[in-house]
Amino acid sequence: MKELLKKFEEKPPEIVFNWKDPETSAEGWAVINSLRGGAAGGGTRMRKGLDMNEVLSLAKTMEVKFTVSGPPIGGAKSGINFDPNDPRKNEVLRRWYQAVAPLLKSYYGTGGDLNVDEIHEVIPITEEAGVWHPQEGVFNGHFKPTEADKINRIGQLRLGVIKVLENSKYSPDTSRKYTVADLITGFGVAEAVKHYYEIQNESVIGKRAIVQGFGNVGSAAAFYLSQMGAKIVGILDRDGGVINEDGFSFEEVTRMYLNKKGNTLNEIEVIPFEEMNQRIWDLPAEIFMPCAASRLITKDQISRMINTGLEVISCGANVPFADKEIFFGPIMQYTDEQISLIPDFVSNCGMARVFAYFMEGRVPMDDELIFMDTSKTIKNALLNIFKTNNTKINLSKTGFEIALKQLI
16 A cells, blocks of 8 residues: 555646736645546635645545545645735635636636635636636536536536535524535534444444534534434634533534534633643543644544544544645554544545536435435445455555555
């Protein structure tokens, strides 16, 4: 696996598009790792301090993810080095998408990512730049549909991603108009845990869980896992967190979801971050869901969690471990050899799968069918891993071997 991984990591990307904003200090990169299947896909992120290497590593991550979620295309990513809190953010995005529009028309599909919103920014701004939909390049490069079919499927994709959830099983509050895009990734992270235990002939009911990050992904993962009967015992967010060793009730977790302030936990009695960061890693729990930024989790934190009974990790974040390597650094390897580490490209493939689901053919606009398609995709990926490796360790190593054999 290490040899395959080295070959994949070291292979240079097919296309690197570099842009310098004429009006601000913003600089952007679209990195297309390969045009496997005639196209490539991956979202757009913005943060201060971002560089081309970060974008490249994310493009390679997307390529691995597509082996699970489909369609069978190359990985790509866009990144802009700019402060997302700067009032000129929208103008920068407009100029970026204007510059990258020819790629988006031909063979590159994008979406939202860190600090860039799919529905309120990517879709309307790419439309202004003359792109029918941010995934138009995937249609043209990979699916090659007739013009009429392309119009129908783009319409379906556009409606599907922003579809307001009507089924109370999938929405924390149907009156608040939560969309598929708001919840599908966190749903997948929780479903991965459920399927993991079912494959082991165990139940998730009563299992204790810690969630890191309470943005779109972490809060949704907590909501769905609690709905399944697991006990959320700790939530660590950017500015602090909450602990209940007996587990928060489903009603309490739902209330925390509904009370979020933007993408952060908004509770009256929040334990300050420093104190939370000391306590949470020693909190007894079987499940850990890291859903904050990438590359945060240290070996010490993992060791402490293992010492208190940790069994499985389901990642909302890509590469949550504080390794410098693109994929499989020493902290990740240590974790994978000790406990069950579900590959991140399996657990957080929900949004990529939704795109594939709506692009592959005509499908009904039904909450149950959309969410169950993601659930089934994750379950099948886990079954494939356990077919090759029927132990509880080295799940990520096995998952990478399966994916890389398709790519190299």
